[in-house]
Amino acid sequence: MTKFTNDQKLETITRYQNSSESIGEIAKSIGTYCSVVSNWIKQFEYHGLSAFEKSYTTYTTQFKMDVRTLSGNSKEEQLQLNLSIISHILFMGV
Known part of the structure; x- marks a missing residue:
């Protein structure tokens, strides 16, 4: 499955919020599942911009x-x- 950048996720959410396209249509157009886009939307609604920040620590x-x-x-x-x-x-x- 394709990995999406934070910017791509935010663009997808904005596209959903500002258009009459369904989650299914948007998901299909970017090559992912409806559930993935739906989760991004829910995460964004709950956490705002911090929803997609990495929450782990990188060690040497x-x-x-x-x-x-x-x-x-x-x-x-x-x-x-x-x-x-x-x-x-x-x-x-x-």
């Missing part, structure tokens, strides 16, 4: 590797990694 590859190896290290190394994780979370504001 090194940080992920440090976390994965945490369980196989000595207590001293685990403590050092724990401190690294805590400082990363504080720095990133997570």
